Amino acid sequence: MNGLVMGAIYALSAAGVSLVAGVMRVINFSHGEFYILGAYFSYYFSVSLGLNPVLAAVVAMGFLFLIGLFIERTLIRSTYGQPMQSMIITFILSIVLQNIALISFGPYPKKPPAFSEDSVHFIGDFNYGIQRLIAGSSSLFLFCLFYLFIKKTRFGLKIRAVAQDPQMAEAVGIHSKRIRLVSFGLAVALAGAAGVVLSPTFPVVPTSGEPLTLSAFVVIVFGGMGSIRGCLMGGLLLGLAENFGSAYISTMYSQVFGFILLIGIILFRPTGIYGNKI
């Protein structure tokens, strides 16, 4: 149960990384930092400015989309075709954003108001936090929205075309530059969305982004880079693996299971469950 909920959360957190890896061939190290920015923005809009939490979430995502566009233009665009370069840049960027967050929001956890502090009672002696259920189901909902956007809209089609073959896409009149720009913004907004949805359950501190980035990497390697379906499967698998691992082997090692799976998959099946190799 906890595994499935955490799985949906992981899937949403990884969706942006997967999109960027697929369309731009960029491994985005700073994804987790966009996640915490999303959480901080929604905290400030809802707590300090008193906006309605849902509205605050939307505004926060909008902001992040713009930040994403800006970062793509200034930092990422010059590194296309040089995966090492872009990885180094996003790695440094993650440290920079982490410290900006530390200075502007302080080291203490920020928790936007939760919808509910209660738990639901299931059969027998089993309880589960309502807020965590909300986080899980809204993650799943947002993930499905994203999936439909990529699969069913014209814009999604263009994104897929660029991901598959940028030259071909260019040849049929798609501006691959613009598609990449928007994809990056979208990915950053997705990270922000995860932050908005999760922070009432797991309050964020400036260093919360790092574990999220790492688990997103595990998920996209599982699912194959750039595959959205794989992303969901990878997320669920990671959630379950961590949960069973900590229940039956050791709670202290729950994160390790993901990393071991990552190394195993890279060594034996680098394309992941569905996807394609970079």
Added chain:
Amino acid sequence: MATKSKRSIKWLIGISIALAALLLPKFASDYGIHIAIISLFYVLMSSSWNLVAGFTGQVSFAHAAFAAIGAYASSLMAIHYNLPIPLTIVFGTCIAGTLGHVLGRLCLPLGGTYLSLVTLSFAEILRIVITNEDQWTRGTMGLQVPGIFRDYSKTKYYLLFLAITVFAVLGLNLLIRSRMGLRFRAVMDDEIAAASVGVHTTNIRVLAFTLSSLIAGLAGALYGHYAMLISPDIGSLAQMFLILAMTMIGGLGSIEGPIFGAILLEVLSEQIRSFGEYHLLVFGVISLLIVRFAPQGLAGLLRRQRWKLF
């Protein structure tokens, strides 16, 4: 042009640096020597990371982790088996080198991104294992480590670090200028072309990776016995960032770059210590600018300027 005077200037610079470095303990305070020692540790770390990143084009995120392996292996041997410390340092270095070799063998053939992801996972696994196996490693509580010298003397540690760093850097310099170094760069510049003229790309990369992990292990082991206390922090991603920033700011792919970068950033971070958390931000912004606008780093900028001068 004036090659003769250029060469003599080079010699002059070299000799004065060597003299200054040797005489440093005479006029620096304990605190100054401490910073010098830590700088030398970072010189070792960034120079060896540069060997892989700057000369074969692969980004490893496990470099700090290899230092942690060297430090913990050596310290644990010294604590639990009471072996002489020079021996445990050699042991720690070898463990790091061997693990580096195995890791390199396994994932270098897969290519860039995958190497980065695997080294990243490896570093994280290592950090979690060290943190959790605290009956051995004392986890985040920090492991007390015996020192190398019976009576504590900063000058002795400094001279030891200096000797090893000079030796390692000269070694790396020779390697890069040898035929092997040519192959390194051939692998980086054009993998396919290098392979077609008979350079075995994977072997070359594995060699560089192994050497670099070996030096990291040595640096880590020495650091542990100097600081007399180690915690999983030496293998952390923040530490990794520092090494990366030092190399990038100093100049990726040059010999002098990482040396510059390491000393500069360490001294700078001590100077702006009172600003606490700001130093990582400052380094981050500087390295972003450098990577974006001057990918050759400070060394590259200096070199360009010298051309103008002469």
Added chain:
Amino acid sequence: MAIKLFTLIFISLGFANLSSAETIKIGVVGPRTGSAAAEGTAFDEGIALALDAIRAKGGIHGSSVEVVFEDTGGGPEKAAAAFEKLVTKDKVAIVLGESHSSAALAEIEVANRYHTPFIVAEAWADAIMEKKYPSVFRAGPYNTDVVNSTIVQFIKEGHFKKVSIVAENSDWGKGIGALTDSALKKEKIEHSLTEVDQNAKDFYPSLNKVKTEKPDLVLAYIYSFGLHTFVSQARELSVSPNALVLDGAGPPSLWGEFWTNVGKAGDGELFISPMHESVQPNAEAKAFWNAYKKKFSKSPSDYKIRSAYITVLLAADALERANSTEPSDVVNALEKTNFSAPTGKIHFGTKQGDIHYHQWSPQMLAVQWQNRKQVVVFPKNVATGTIEFSK
């Protein structure tokens, strides 16, 4: 260019310290960054109050006092480096502070190496004083004392039948967890011990295990914001309020973020603290309370503000009596301490091999949040109310 760069570096190495002889420097170590950075703020406030008090008295024999506060980040490595910097660069006469046991254990090694007098304020692990370093003192609680004279007594007084101990894997958590475990074994009170990762965010797996034990008291030895997460998740899984949760450290339950982070789950939560508005045993305690209210126009919450305040005054007192900054003189003066602090008369044991060697600790209270008000429930002689169980 290269020469310039190196000269610059060497200059900054060589002349790194230029200190004036007029002021006496006191070093403070504590977390200003990292997950317990709130303690740094608490220390800052305590130091400021203590400096006001020292200034009002005209300094130490006419010299002014300066405090250099170095950040430890809560980790041992940084702590040792910070301590070393205080001694070798700032040349402080005495060092005090600390609120992490792991960091303190690293610092005492440096203190011993340089024979620097060091007063530990808020690091509770027994091991810190077990090494019997001649220049190390502790004027604060320690695990054995907290467990035996506060926690176990509280459990007996409250007639708790089944206790689940949840301890983080830090020097403090592991130490106090094991001590409580053996103390409860001696008292024949049914209990269990669970270890958790000190950086964990998701306590569901551990809490599910605790839940099957059906305890009536959960002892949470979790420091920093982990405690908030633990308290709110305990409620989500309805471990509480069936069982009461006792925060075995204290400060996290008093931080400003506590109520936003735990919400409803905070009501009924208990915590350990040596300080409460209604418990003012002497004039010094009242003086501190009033001085704080005057300077910060609110009531002090985190008791570590007061710990820092007391230790700075204690150090100044020793420096004054020693009339010297020589380490051995200061240590001698500290051994002869007889200082009236808000927590009582402070004096250190001097018998080698005794558990009270260089150790002094205050009486701790157990406080419960009842309708967001702090109610002292233990010990009986100062209690302002009784323990409230789940309704």
